[in-house]
Amino acid sequence: MKQLKEDMSLSIRARYPLLYLVTSEEARAEEILQEIAQSSRKDLFTWSLSQGLVPSKDGGPDCNEPESILKHIEASDKKAIFVLRDFHPFLEKEIVLRRLRDLISNLKKSYKTVVLVSPVMKIPPELEKDITVFDLPLPDPKELTAVLNRLLAPYRDSDKVKIDLPPELLEKVVQATLGLTRNEAENVFAKALITGRQFGWDDLPSIIEEKKQLIRKSGILDFIGLSTQLNQVGGLDKLKGWLAERGRAFSVKARDYGLPEPKGLLMLGVQGCGKSLAAKAIAAEWNLPLLRLDVGKIFDSFVGSSEDNMRKAIHQAEAMSPTILWLDEIEKGFSGIQSSGSVDSGTTARIFATFLTWMQEKTKPVFVIATANNVEDLPPELLRKGRFDEIFFIDLPKEGERAKIFDIHIRLKKRDPKKFDVAALAKAADQFSGAEIEQAILSAMYRAYAEDREFTTEDVAQEIGRTVPLAVTMKEKVQYLRDWAKHRARPAS
Incomplete structure (x- = not known):
């Protein structure tokens, strides 16, 4: 904010004729301009189509139209800053545009400055060389x-x-x-x-x-509510310990201590082992808004729009910082980078490059969580040191962790885990993921409900026996992932 005041004040003193302040907060913008006007000993006038010139003084009733206010400014001999609210639609009118261009030469020889205040930036090519654009930052x-x-x-x-x-x-x-x-x-x-x-x-x-309201207006990012707590995630003790160490690092006290904000986390692992659940739980644990970036929403059929959508998504995430930006199954979102030049004229590659550069250079506290299932599809550039603080590998839960997962899911179904032989179920569910354990419980509940009774340990055990886990059907892929992660990632449990 201080920098904006200094830059605008300097431009006004240097007799820049036409300034454009992009903001939807007219009141804040005019407070800043009032301060600048007072410090430079100038009057401040505001104009809008609905109210005309305020204060009117010598403006009179003829200043309600865009052409008339430009005539008035040209004729005025005051040292003043003239603020024109929402003037951008009138720039499409030839006579208004021509009169504004004529006015510019007059302003350069006077102590008058015109400031356009608008929530959108629309600059005709004719004004590009004579206008100076400023963005009003959101409140600090x-x-x-x-x-x-x-x-x-x-x-x-x-x-x-x-x-x-x-x-x-x-x-x-x-x-x-x-x-x-x-x-x-x-x-x-x-x-x-x-x-x-x-x-x-x-x-x-x-x-x-x-903040969900703010996100809904953009249509690019999805706001995920804080519904999952970290104690609802079974196992992953090492990951939880790492998160506990960094939970307080988004504070001013941490900056004073000399710590930078945490950058991000990449979670690789077997499907259904809790990567997405952990991402939601981290946001709840740290009390930070969770934004999900759906890369599919970034792509647009118009040339240049996809790259612009990525920049908008990044800008919005930074505007809401400190926040968490979550990219689920990131390898699918950025697949085809190597062939991007021949398939989509390089659009995917350019979007990915924009995202990588931002991750490396970002100065705002946006914690990036990326999850991936197929490590061989991940671009090598993403795994380079400095992109993420840490890479964790989430393997299939061990027997003790499976017992915790059974306990959690039975409680979530409003049943008492003590009435079930959780230890026996955990042993029977060897090589099961957390998602497969949840599905076995749900299937048991469906069967018992159809028979108008409560589900039991035996019902769950039967469903376990009927299920062939992914770790068995995709044994080779799971083993490849484990071998890759052995020396390249930290175990989450």
Whole structure:
């Protein structure tokens, strides 16, 4: 924000005639321009099609049309900044465009500056050489903290509302709203306050859930709710330990200590062994929004649109940081890179290159989680050191881990695991993945429900006996994956 003020102020003092500020937050934009106007001892006027010139002063009633406001600016002898709201549709009119181009030479010889404020950037080719574009960044943590404190101030001594905001929680709450506009953040804070009549740790998931609205508007990323806890993932003890070490690394305290934000994690493994489940659980454990990037949504039939979609997805993930960006089965999303030049004119290769460069150079705290089943389909560039903090291999669960998985799934079905011989089931389900264990329980439940009774250990055991696990049917592939990971990845359990 400070840099934007300095850059715009310098441009105005240097008599740049036409500035374009891209933002949907008109109020924040005009607050900044008001500060710049005061520091440079200039007046500030705003114009819109609905309200005309404000304050009107000598503008009069004839300034309600785009042509008339340009005439007025040209005739004015004031030292002033003229803010034109949502002026971009009128740039398509030939007479307006011509009058604006005529005005530019006048502005260069005066102490007047025109600033176009609009949520979209539309610049006709005729203006490209005379216009300077600025982007208003979304509110930073300092500004969001001020918004929250201003909202909570009337309630701090109230008996009706309980406010428990230690510094660590305050930082987490502010982090949860990064990527929202000031109005959106204020609405989220107000909703959390009204819903529970308190403000504490329990409000974090609901604040993060509110970001779902922001994601739905883009259509490229999917927002995944915080529904899975890490204790609902059986086994993977080494992975859980690694995650626990890095869970607090998204804080200011970690930056002061000298630690950078964690970059990301690549999880390779046998299908159905909990990679996707772990990705969801990590977001819930760290109280960070989870965004899933579906590479299929990136591709577009129009030339250049696919690359633009990837840049938009990256920009949105960074705007909401700290956040987690999840690419499920990444090898399928970026398959065909080697033949991209002859198959799709290099589109896949360019998108992949954009993504890799961003992963290497990103400065915003976006933790990338990638999952993969077929290691031979992974591009070598993705596995280079520096892309991810760590590569974990998730193997089939061992007997003790299978027992935990049975325990978890039986509890999730609202049954008491003590009424089942979990140890015997874990032993019988040798070479079963977590997904196959869940399916065996579901099949047993279907059979018992059809017979109007409760399902038992014997029902589950029968389903296990009927199932040929993937590790058996795809034995060679599973062994290849294990051999590859032996010296190239850390075991997750």
